[in-house]
Amino acid sequence: MDTQKFGAHLEGKVVVVTGASKGIGRGLARIIAAEGAIVALAARDTEALAEVKETILGEGGMAYVYSLDLRRVESIRSCFERIESELGSMDVLVNNAGMGNPIPAEQITEEDWDWMMDLNLKGTFFCCQEAGRRMLKRGKGRIVNISSQASVVAIPHEAVYCASKGGLNMLTKTLAVEWSGRGVTVNAVGPTFVYTPGT
Numbered sequence: 001m002d003t004q005k006f007g008a009h010l011e012g013k014v015v016v017v018t019g020a021s022k023g024i025g026r027g028l029a030r031i032i033a034a035e036g037a038i039v040a041l042a043a044r045d046t047e048a049l050a051e052v053k054e055t056i057l058g059e060g061g062m063a064y065v066y067s068l069d070l071r072r073v074e075s076i077r078s079c080f081e082r083i084e085s086e087l088g089s090m091d092v093l094v095n096n097a098g099m100g101n102p103i104p105a106e107q108i109t110e111e112d113w114d115w116m117m118d119l120n121l122k123g124t125f126f127c128c129q130e131a132g133r134r135m136l137k138r139g140k141g142r143i144v145n146i147s148s149q150a151s152v153v154a155i156p157h158e159a160v161y162c163a164s165k166g167g168l169n170m171l172t173k174t175l176a177v178e179w180s181g182r183g184v185t186v187n188a189v190g191p192t193f194v195y196t197p198g199t
Contacts, residue, residue, distance in 0.1 A: 011037070013036075014038050016131065017039060017096055019098065025043070029052055049066075070119050092141070102157040108160060117163075136184055140184065147190040169188055169190075
């Protein structure tokens with residue numbers, strides 16, 4: 001990994017990265033740590049997070065592991081409370097966690113719909129809420145939601161995923177408008193196809 005620094009703007013900042021156990025989240029966590037940030041690694045798979053932490057420590061960075069299940073609001077609240085208690089104020093939240101599952105539209109079940117919406121949209125909102133409440137009290141903070149090209153491009157067999165990411169884009173815009181005057185910015189980044197264990 002290229003760990004060339006781009007500036008000191010993240011030096012000493014507390015950055016929460018959800019879905020940091022693999023794929024894009026793992027890569028982002030390593031890059032952010034290389035910039036000098038204190039990274040809170042959050043995901044369900046804490047064993048995988050421990051490996052990411054060791055990698056970051058080996059690269060000279062700082063990282064901590066937190067259990068997070070985006071499908072359970074109580075898990076989200078508990079995770080953010082613990083991060084705040086152990087690391088102090090949160091400067092940046094990167095909502096990376098999410099998943100796609102190709103299914104023909106005529107075969108999608110209610111369980112399929114709820115599972116992906118809970119993970120990709122509902123969970124992301126409540127992460128934004130938990131971080132946002134804390135950032136608004138301080139009058140500053142940055143939230144970055146990882147969306148997808150699927151938010152604006154129709155992809156066969158991805159009806160639920162596309163809908164969840166389209167919803168994420170509108171959620172991002174709404175929070176950006178609502179919180180921008182209070183020192184908290186909310187943005188989304190929409191990658192195209194990235195080869196990861198989740199694709």
